Amino acid sequence: MDDARPERRAAAFELLDALERRLPFPGAARVGMTGAPGAGKSTLLDGLVRFLRARGETVGVIAVDPSSRRSGGALLGDRIRMGSRGADTGVFFRSMAARERLGGLADATRASAVVLAAAFDRVFVETVGVGQSESDVSSVADTLLYVAQPGAGDMLQFMKAGILELPDVFAVNKADLGAVAERTAAELGAGLGLSAPQDSGWTPPVLQVSARDAQGIDSLVEALDAHRRHLEEAGDLASRRRRAAEAWALESLEIRYGSFGLAAIGGREAVAARLRDDALESAFAVVRRIGAEIEEALRKS
Amino acid sequence: MSDTPHRDRPWVFRTYSGHSSAEASNTLYRTNLAKGQTGLSVAFDLPTQTGYDSDHPLARGEVGKVGVPIGHVEDMETLFRDIPVEQMNTSMTINATAAWLLSLLVAVAERQGSDPKLLQGTTQNDIVKEYLSRGTYVFPPEPSLRLISDMVAYTVDEIPKWNPINVCSYHLQEAGATPAQEIAYSMATAVAVLDAVAARDDVPAEAIPRVVARISFFLNAGIRFVEEICKARAMTEIWDELTRERYGVDDPKARRFRYGVQVNSLGLTEAQPENNVIRIVLETLGVTMSKKARCRALQLPAWNEALGLPRPWDQQWSLRIQQVLAYETDLLEHEDLFDGSRVVEARTRALMEESLAELEKVLEMGGAVAAIENAYMKRQLVESQSQRLRAIESGDITVVGVNRFTETEPSPLVEGDQSILKVDESAEREQIERLEAFRSRRSQADVEAALQNLRDVLKQGGNVMPPSIRAAHAGVTTGEWADVLREIVGEYRAPTGVADRPVAQRESGAETRQRVDELSRDLGRRIKILVGKPGLDGHSNGAEQIAVKARDVGMEVVYEGIRLTPQEIAQSARDEGVHVIGLSILSGSHGVLVLDVLKELATRGLDHLPVVVGGIIPEEDAETLRAAGVRRVYTPKDFDMARIMGEIVDVVAESAAAA
Numbered sequence: 023m024d025d026a027r028p029e030r031r032a033a034a035f036e037l038l039d040a041l042e043r044r045l046p047f048p049g050a051a052r053v054g055m056t057g058a059p060g061a062g063k064s065t066l067l068d069g070l071v072r073f074l075r076a077r078g079e080t081v082g083v084i085a086v087d088p089s090s091r092r093s094g095g096a097l098l099g100d101r102i103r104m105g106s107r108g109a110d111t112g113v114f115f116r117s118m119a120a121r122e123r124l125g126g127l128a129d130a131t132r133a134s135a136v137v138l139a140a141a142f143d144r145v146f147v148e149t150v151g152v153g154q155s156e157s158d159v160s161s162v163a164d165t166l167l168y169v170a171q172p173g174a175g176d177m178l179q180f181m182k183a184g185i186l187e188l189p190d191v192f193a194v195n196k197a198d199l200g201a202v203a204e205r206t207a208a209e210l211g212a213g214l215g216l217s218a219p220q221d222s223g224w225t226p227p228v229l230q231v232s233a234r235d236a237q238g239i240d241s242l243v244e245a246l247d248a249h250r251r252h253l254e255e256a257g258d259l260a261s262r263r264r265r266a267a268e269a270w271a272l273e274s275l276e277i278r279y280g281s282f283g284l285a286a287i288g289g290r291e292a293v294a295a296r297l298r299d300d301a302l303e304s305a306f307a308v309v310r311r312i313g314a315e316i317e318e319a320l321r322k323s
Numbered sequence: 324m325s326d327t328p329h330r331d332r333p334w335v336f337r338t339y340s341g342h343s344s345a346e347a348s349n350t351l352y353r354t355n356l357a358k359g360q361t362g363l364s365v366a367f368d369l370p371t372q373t374g375y376d377s378d379h380p381l382a383r384g385e386v387g388k389v390g391v392p393i394g395h396v397e398d399m400e401t402l403f404r405d406i407p408v409e410q411m412n413t414s415m416t417i418n419a420t421a422a423w424l425l426s427l428l429v430a431v432a433e434r435q436g437s438d439p440k441l442l443q444g445t446t447q448n449d450i451v452k453e454y455l456s457r458g459t460y461v462f463p464p465e466p467s468l469r470l471i472s473d474m475v476a477y478t479v480d481e482i483p484k485w486n487p488i489n490v491c492s493y494h495l496q497e498a499g500a501t502p503a504q505e506i507a508y509s510m511a512t513a514v515a516v517l518d519a520v521a522a523r524d525d526v527p528a529e530a531i532p533r534v535v536a537r538i539s540f541f542l543n544a545g546i547r548f549v550e551e552i553c554k555a556r557a558m559t560e561i562w563d564e565l566t567r568e569r570y571g572v573d574d575p576k577a578r579r580f581r582y583g584v585q586v587n588s589l590g591l592t593e594a595q596p597e598n599n600v601i602r603i604v605l606e607t608l609g610v611t612m613s614k615k616a617r618c619r620a621l622q623l624p625a626w627n628e629a630l631g632l633p634r635p636w637d638q639q640w641s642l643r644i645q646q647v648l649a650y651e652t653d654l655l656e657h658e659d660l661f662d663g664s665r666v667v668e669a670r671t672r673a674l675m676e677e678s679l680a681e682l683e684k685v686l687e688m689g690g691a692v693a694a695i696e697n698a699y700m701k702r703q704l705v706e707s708q709s710q711r712l713r714a715i716e717s718g719d720i721t722v723v724g725v726n727r728f729t730e731t732e733p734s735p736l737v738e739g740d741q742s743i744l745k746v747d748e749s750a751e752r753e754q755i756e757r758l759e760a761f762r763s764r765r766s767q768a769d770v771e772a773a774l775q776n777l778r779d780v781l782k783q784g785g786n787v788m789p790p791s792i793r794a795a796h797a798g799v800t801t802g803e804w805a806d807v808l809r810e811i812v813g814e815y816r817a818p819t820g821v822a823d824r825p826v827a828q829r830e831s832g833a834e835t836r837q838r839v840d841e842l843s844r845d846l847g848r849r850i851k852i853l854v855g856k857p858g859l860d861g862h863s864n865g866a867e868q869i870a871v872k873a874r875d876v877g878m879e880v881v882y883e884g885i886r887l888t889p890q891e892i893a894q895s896a897r898d899e900g901v902h903v904i905g906l907s908i909l910s911g912s913h914g915v916l917v918l919d920v921l922k923e924l925a926t927r928g929l930d931h932l933p934v935v936v937g938g939i940i941p942e943e944d945a946e947t948l949r950a951a952g953v954r955r956v957y958t959p960k961d962f963d964m965a966r967i968m969g970e971i972v973d974v975v976a977e978s979a980a981a982a
């Protein structure tokens with residue numbers, strides 16, 4: 023499903039389309055994880071997996087790693103942290119390189135997330151960096167977890183990156199470092215107080231955890247579960263997934279065909295409107311359908 | 324001659340050895356002592372070093388292979404039969420389980436009717452270099468450091484002639500370290516240990532000079548022997564300064580830099596292996612010539628280092644090198660040869676400066692433990708090793724017989740396959756049988772009580788030694804002891820040091836990179852390779868460098884570090900959807916482990932996945948592996964990594980075409 027050859031991609035989309043239509047609702051909990059490199063996302067994932075496995079939940083994980091520009095090669099380093107997995111078949115872990123973005127990352131992560139959602143109780147997607155990749159993650163996640171690295175100057179970075187708006191749960195990792203982690207948590211809490219509350223009525227909690235010492239993992243899982251319950255109770259889960267699917271479909275089409283391609287069938291706005299009106303049973307199907315139209319239009323012109 | 328010149332006493336001659344069983348190793352030790360060896364250096368097998376009983380699944384293929392298996396007090400007794408432990412200077416290469424092996428030795432001394440207070444020797448016990456290079460760590464850094472400081476606190480009064488820790492720069496050089504890195508990281512380790520000991524309530528300040536006096540070092544000596552002389556002199560001075568200034572040790576004798584040595588093995592070659600003898604001699608000069616910085620004990624590798632384990636004759640040859648140097652030459656008749664040498668002085672100063680700056684950097688980061696956890700030191704070592712290998716590939720460094728002067732007559736030393744030690748395949752089974760018999764003999768109630776006592780003491784923050792000695796007497800096994808510790812302090816996987824490394828600037832393989840790009844396009848995604856290290860083998864250099872090189876030529880690489888089970892490797896291959904698997908095994912257990920991986924792949928319907936293997940693999944074994952389906956086998960003589968990468972691309976292309 024991360025095969026870029028056109029014929030394979032088409033075949034994969036067909037399968038994914040069928041799969042996504044059959045997924046029970048609400049199905050697996052989908053959690054996205056972002057945060058600066060080195061914040062401890064992978065280590066924390068290891069702790070989360072251990073905890074969830076002990077509770078009997080099955081877990082699928084996708085970790086997206088930066089690849090080296092020059093050679094295209096990548097050392098996928100996230101797997102090393104996953105000491106919890108052993109030969110346990112209740113855990114699936116796949117690392118992917120971010121690669122050249124040409125349809126690569128967004129397509130592959132969403133595709134993998136859908137497949138994993140069909141097979142596991144909970145799906146995690148870990149991505150790199152701050153800023154650009156959040157949209158990729160939010161296109162697959164019901165709950166977005168931000169892992170913060172304790173340290174001065176972070177607040178500024180949060181503000182600048184506009185990071186505070188997206189996440190549903192904040193975890194300040196490395197609480198074992200003591201005061202500095204507490205300060206970051208306090209600053210983050212204060213910063214969140216300033217920004218407008220999410221319209222849904224959910225207030226993103228700020229937790230302190232230590233992935234190294236396996237401290238606070240239980241409260242973190244509790245917070246993730248609480249957010250998911252909140253979405254379900256408020257009836258927001260379906261609309262959230264829908265918005266995410268629309269955004270993903272638009273981005274996928276844009277990356278593949280460019281603004282030139284979108285212009286051929288009326289422009290970006292028009293496509294966005296069509297997506298809004300579409301029943302959108304499966305985002306993969308829509309991308310295939312509209313993609314075919316674009317190709318047709320391009321051929322005619 | 325009437326006036327015989329004064330001769331200094333030579334250093335202690337050792338031979339690092341042990342294999343198959345306590346019985347076989349005991350015989351070997353007694354023969355070696357009869358040949359004029361003056362101290363013992365015990366090599367343990369990997370299950371003993373990593374805290375597993377011989378019948379644990381992870382021990383499969385490893386029992387009695389690279390050292391002696393010691394599972395309980397009776398094994399230890401057999402090991403020292405007819406060797407009075409209190410008269411012997413015994414060096415034990417043991418780390419994560421050091422407290423346990425020392426406890427077994429104490430128990431044996433007590434059973435032999437001698438006073439444990441008289442025991443002399445060393446437990447290697449440097450956990451930092453295990454994370455960085457040697458790989459037999461078990462527990463996380465902080466509790467591991469705690470175990471070390473427990474042993475220091477215990478031995479300082481109870482076994483006052485014991486060196487509870489041998490701070491090792493040896494293994495850092497084997498992992499690629501430059502002389503300055505060797506100095507800086509080993510000093511950082513010593514600081515971590517001494518700081519931990521100084522912070523203890525049960526070690527009074529007045530004991531610190533005695534503690535410092537018992538800290539010894541274990542150094543390497545490479546082929547650049549002039550620089551090595553300077554390195555040893557630099558460390559002597561740095562230690563003197565550090566212990567005076569940081570720990571307030573006034574007595575110069577307590578500040579003396581005492582060290583043992585094993586000379587460099589990394590540079591010993593598979594090609595024209597006879598040249599290794601010359602290398603070993605020159606390296607020995609580096610740590611014996613300068614009286615001021617002469618080693619206290621020395622063990623030498625053998626000419627066939629890169630081929631496999633040495634036989635008694637090979638080890639004897641190396642022992643004779645020491646004896647000729649010490650007894651035939653006039654080396655020991657002179658005062659320091661280099662005092663007053665401007666050249667040596669200048670190089671020593673430069674090394675001191677460079678290494679103190681690096682030490683400062685590590686200390687600012689929070690010290691050795693922090694620089695393990697954040698992977699800083701490991702990354703530096705992997706980088707140094709890459710540079711070294713690139714220089715050999717490009718010819719910037721000459722290695723005679725490898726990248727220059729390669730034409731050779733056939734060597735009479737390697738005729739036939741009898742040039743290395745073969746450990747009897749029955750050793751593992753017999754050891755397991757002895758273990759089972761021992762278990763059924765002992766009092767289960769005593770064992771349970773001793774284990775519970777160990778648990779209680781650890782939970783209350785007490786010293787690990789007394790309950791471990793009690794457990795040794797009660798008949799607890801190595802695996803049971805280590806399991807209690809795992810249960811209480813947890814396990815650890817160290818950073819690999821390969822992730823996020825920048826791509827090499829100057830590198831071979833542009834052509835390979837292009838082929839990787841083309842094949843990746845045909846495959847629909849980048850070639851993805853899993854580099855795996857099955858079993859307990861900790862030799863990571865080869866796997867790390869293959870991983871880095873594969874990334875540099877454009878592959879996606881999954882490398883999870885050392886000590887994975889065949890199941891875990893097969894599982895990763897499946898989850899990650901890799902195109903090819905590369906296994907690296909240097910411990911000699913490839914026979915069992917490679918076949919196990921192939922079996923696990925087949926169980927998951929992945930028999931089509933091509934597998935290549937590298938490591939210390941004798942040609943006849945390579946044939947067996949190829950017959951079992953392994954596509955390519957590499958050994959140390961294959962130093963051209965660009966060529967290896969090209970062949971891996973071939974292998975992936977072949978199997979894509981077959982699919």
Ligand code: B12
Pocket residue numbers: 366367368369389390416455456457458459493494497498588589590591592627628629630631632633854859860861862863864865866868869904905906907908909910911912935936937938939957958959960961962963964967
């Ligand atoms: C360096 C070294 C160490 C270092 C390891 C540092 C590290 N982090 O890797 C240290 C000092 C820690 C060490 C320790 C031990 N060592 Co050691 N060590 C060596 C030594 C000298 C060199 C190995 C090396 O790193 N070479 C450099 C790398 C780059 O080369 P390489 O691994 O051979 O890889 C090349 C090829 O083989 C191939 N390749 C290798 N792997 C792969 C994988 C793939 C996919 C591919 C395509 C190719 C490939 O490509 C590489 C490029 O050229 C060898 C002897 C020798 N000269 O070869 C002994 C040797 C391997 N060690 C040995 C032993 C016994 C030990 C110990 C077990 C001793 C003990 N009883 O405690 C310990 C414990 C280690 C452990 N935990 O398992 C034995 C093994 C005996 C056997 N096979 O029967 C050897 C052969 C020495 C000997 N003759 O006794 N060792």
Ligand SMILES: Nc1nc2c(ncn2[C@@H]2O[C@H](COP(=O)(O)OP(=O)(O)O)[C@@H](O)[C@H]2O)c(=O)[nH]1
Pocket residue numbers: 057058059060061062063064065066100103195196197198199231232233234235696697698
């Ligand atoms: N002190 C401390 N270090 C941690 C903790 N979690 C992770 N780390 C360290 O932070 C570094 C980066 O961790 P990693 O999980 O790879 O981060 P990622 O890049 O966000 O996935 C590693 O050196 C970890 O050992 C923690 O809770 N406390």
Ligand SMILES: [Mg+2]
Pocket residue numbers: 063064065099100148
């Ligand atoms: Mg990560």
